[in-house]
Amino acid sequence: MTVKKFLLIFMILPALPGCQVENKNIRTASDSITAEGLKTQISVIASDDFQGRFPATAGETKTINYLAGQFKNMGLEPANNGSYFQEVPLVKITPEGDMSLRVTGGKSNLDLKYADDFMGNTPQTSDTVKIDNSEIVFVGYGIIAPEYNWNDYAGLDVKGKTVLMLVNDPGYATGDTTLFTGKAMTYYGRWTYKYEEAARQGAAAVIIIHETDAAGYPWGVVRNSFSGPQFYLEENEFTGSVLKFKAWVTTEAARMIFGSAGMDYDQTIQTAAKRGFVPSDMHLKASVYFRNKAEHVKSNNVAAVWPGKDRKDEYIIYTAHWDHFGIRYVAEGDSIFNGAVDNATGVAAMLEIANAFTRLPKKQDRSILFLSVTCEEQGLLGSEYYAKHPLFPLNRTVGVINMDALNIFGRTKDMTITGLGYSQLDNYVEQVLKKYGRYARPDPEPEKGGYFRSDHFSFARAGVPSLNLSGGVENIEHGREWALAQKNAWTMQHYHKPSDNYDPDHWDFPGMIADIRIYFEVGYDLSVSTEFPDWNPGIPHKALRDKMMEAGR
């Protein structure tokens, strides 16, 4: 043993008792997170009484009042000038009456069938939506990505036209790792990007071709998510654009459209995924008509603070969206979208974690903000609004931990960090997991674009290091294949459907509790640290973070 090593050990020794006390404190608080507590919360939040928790309905009022009441009972402070609510101003746009989409000019005229062949809506607030004989152009993936040297709109003027495109990106389609990020979906693969880009290009209509594998979910999810009202922030990316129609068609409908144009569908989409793809005028016209209703409404984020002791102006944020799809017409049986997994589990976990913080014998240094956001299912709007109108400065916001749809299939060796390797927040997760003999893994299905599909992404886009930590797949009892099969079966059968019900007989609670304790401890470790974990070099969000931290100095 060198002298240096000896000294090092000697210096560490006196710190041990303090560390043990801290471990005991964490343990005491962590033990307050129980299956009973979780069951009680989920059974309330996912109950029919909450009517599927749709924004700006009676279901919202019940939900947010319940959450505010829970926070108040635990002794948490209202985060917004004496209120537990942050109002989110929205436009609610509802297509009314029959929607028609007609494709003419080809071999045969096509009257596509709403819900079976296509879904659509408008970001515009006009009373009617009318598009007459707009030229249809197939633009491949509809992507302009300078960093990947890709431009599907090169040399094209699509003003007033209808752009038809594929979901996901060329890297996914080919599996070619030199195209985009290979199988892993980039933001360019998400439908949200495709609509935004088409609006920037001045298109009148966008039609995305749905494919179950490429989208990551079946047609039923598109049908459910795009029927009924759609929400936008008052100020949104389509404000001032001429985009009138955002639509999806099934693969079968796309084949009919290509057939009418005399084009080979399979061959064309293969070409679209290769370098050198040239967009093609299909010599077809699209006509769209429907009546439309726009209302200005308000929804709410729920925000409660458990203040810190020494550095109370620095914040750790836990996010979990409270909203789901409400009550909708469904052909048979259940019409309430209870969203039990998605996301009564995340909200219940948040309440359990808040309670655990209040059980700490000694207050943590930094403040904890519990932020249950609205309109996640409408395009991450509540979290986007918060990131644009933060209640506490973003450069004092240390990190965000998002919880969306917990693991109901039992204990796992691993937990998933969607976007593993993006930020130093990973280290905190890895350290805590290691304590329990567990480990962090990257998203097992990055092709589904999970990184862009929950509220942590709103914060990442704004530059704030954020973490989407979710259940693992290395099931301790049944192994990985079994767990993945369960997960996929659940997605096909219940994701965004009325059957996402609370099912205490079949859900595994010990697994969920183990994960929630990890969420708690990661937040706790961040709350007693003096560090501001950063994005890793090369991650696009880093530049924004550097800028805001510089400004805060």
Ligand SMILES: [Zn+2]
């Ligand atoms: Zn969700």
